Amino acid sequence: MELLPIRRAILSVTDKSGLAEFAAFLSGNGVELVSTGGTKKAMTDAGLPVTAVDQVTGFPEMLGGRVKTLHPHIHAGILADKDNPEHLETLEKFSLKPFDLICVNLYDFAKAVAQKADLKAAVEQIDIGGPTMLRASAKNFHSILVVPSPAYYGEITEALKANKMQAPLALRHKMALETFKATSAYDAMIAEYLGRA
Template identity: 85%
Template sequence: MDHLPIRRAILSVTDKSGLAEFAAFLHANGVELVSTGGTKKAMTDAGLPVTAVDQVTGFPEMLGGRVKTLHPNIHAGILADKDNPEHLTTLESFKLKPFDLICVNLYDFAKAAAAKADLKAAVEQIDIGGPTMLRASAKNFHSILVVPSPAHYARITAELKDNGMKASLTLRHEMAVETFKATSAYDAMICDYLGKA
């Protein structure tokens, strides 16, 4: 698919800079917003309608927030190949809708490490669901636009405005590369920290 219409998005971010504006732009252009905990609150506080992830999964956030998005109702919507009719039929059979945009940035592990948090406290700042969604979206860039940082909001907003809320394959490919750079740097940072702990 060369030009992907953006109709449904998950936003789940630690760095909330620019979030309200980016989410408001998406909402104003008819995009359904789905979100988790603190991100959902920030968007709701900005007056935006947001569907909670637990309404999509049918399960509450659990284990102190360790499990929120790790669910087939989320990942089937992220990993479905929109050019594969069997994938779309499978989604329909489970009454699931695909996602078109995933906006995720990760728990601030660097801050925990810099603050000399004890090992157990630092480990709690290792993001699991975020990298999983990012990697799944980057893998499936032919069918989804992944947004791994607020640094990309302006460019993505401009392209979507210019293209009738459609994301080009070129943009999706570039964002996939940026995403894998971000997740590999994140893992390298954690590996370095744990290797010295």
């Protein structure tokens, strides 16, 4: 689809700069916000209505936070092709709701390395759910808008304002490209660290 209406979003970010303003813009334009842990707290503290991921999945965060978003209620909603009637029928059959915007930035692995964390502590700063959501969203950019960094909040806000809360395909394509660049750089950093650890 050329213009994607933005109605439901997941926000799960390590870098919370600009988060309250961006989330307030989305919420103020009727977008349902879903979030995890610290991101949810930051938005709740800003007075925004937010649904916890565990309310969506029906499972609590577990394994010390390692498992939060790895669930069909999240990933089916991210990966569904909204132009494919079979995908939409599957969502309906299993009472799954699609997402339209995924805003994720990753655990700060570089900071853990810079602080000379030991190998076990550094490994705990390798994000799993974040890259999974980012890559799934970037793959499915025809049906979802992915936001991999606060650096894009302004551009995305302006594009949504200009298009009545609909994300143009060209913007979604651009964000998918930037997302794959970001996840590739993240994996390269981890590989480089493990190669010398």
